[in-house]
Amino acid sequence: MARDTELSHLHPVVREKIQTLISRFASEELPFRLFEGFRTPDRQHELYAQGRTKAGNKVTNAKAWSSYHQYGVAGDFVLYIDGKWSWDDKGKRKQYWKRLHELAREVGLEPLSWETPHLQLQGISLAQLQAGQYPQGGDESWSENMHAHIIKWTKTATPPSPELSMGRPPINTTERPNDTSLSSATVSNRPRYQVTARNGLNMRGGPGTGFPVVATLRSNQLVDVMKTDGDWCQVDLEGDGLADGYCHSGYLAVIA
Numbered sequence: 355m356a357r358d359t360e361l362s363h364l365h366p367v368v369r370e371k372i373q374t375l376i377s378r379f380a381s382e383e384l385p386f387r388l389f390e391g392f393r394t395p396d397r398q399h400e401l402y403a404q405g406r407t408k409a410g411n412k413v414t415n416a417k418a419w420s421s422y423h424q425y426g427v428a429g430d431f432v433l434y435i436d437g438k439w440s441w442d443d444k445g446k447r448k449q450y451w452k453r454l455h456e457l458a459r460e461v462g463l464e465p466l467s468w469e470t471p472h473l474q475l476q477g478i479s480l481a482q483l484q485a486g487q488y489p490q491g492g493d494e495s496w497s498e499n500m501h502a503h504i505i506k507w508t509k510t511a512t513p514p515s516p517e518l519s520m521g522r523p524p525i526n527t528t529e530r531p532n533d534t535s536l537s538s539a540t541v542s543n544r545p546r547y548q549v550t551a552r553n554g555l556n557m558r559g560g561p562g563t564g565f566p567v568v569a570t571l572r573s574n575q576l577v578d579v580m581k582t583d584g585d586w587c588q589v590d591l592e593g594d595g596l597a598d599g600y601c602h603s604g605y606l607a608v609i610a
């Protein structure tokens with residue numbers, strides 16, 4: 355299971371800190387690179403098994419959903435020298451790791467004494483994350499990715515999906531808005547919804563993050579919802595009764 359170094363899978367708060375950190379590495383000529391950011395629960399599960407039910411040395415004490423990596427609020431940084439990853443902390447390189455931790459604290463990331471490459475968001479507990487009390491300011495790329503892994507995971511309990519933790523009720527297409535003038539204004543006579551994602555909302559070719567993005571809808575844009583498929587809504591942009599694509603229901607609010 356591959357490592358994920360995709361910055362868009364990190365919570366925006368941590369993404370920004372990590373970007374600052376990366377620019378500090380450049381200006382101080384520190385040879386660190388992001389080794390791993392978001393980590394799937396499956397990969398965490400595999401890593402936990404290592405040295406326990408599987409061969410190898412123990413590499414983690416955290417089970418699935420018990421590492422900050424599963425919430426996109428941690429990053430591991432490792433030295434990258436002469437085209438190779440290096441965990442070497444001897445001699446001159448010891449100073450590199452010390453500086454990594456100093457800079458991390460400056461931007462609000464907490465290092466762990468027992469796991470030198472690991473930096474995580476400070477001021478939030480694992481219990482809070484597991485209860486779905488996520489940091490403010492989550493965006494679509496972070497929450498869609500997390501949500502996709504939450505719904506796929508069946509081995510143990512999962513944390514709540516980010517959009518559900520924001521207290522938005524699930525969308526019900528059989529419920530019509532009270533204002534009949536709204537529905538009569540559209541050809542399709544379907545309930546209208548508004549995009550509530552601050553930075554716009556991806557519309558995809560199918561009901562899932564595995565489908566390609568076909569368009570990005572504007573914040574506050576109005577759409578008709580033709581039907582729902584799990585957490586996804588099939589939308590009609592022009593009100594002509596023809597489907598244009600799918601959007602995640604967590605970022606659509608019915609206009610009442």
Ligand SMILES: [Zn+2]
Binds near residue numbers: 423429430471473
């Ligand atoms: Zn880590």
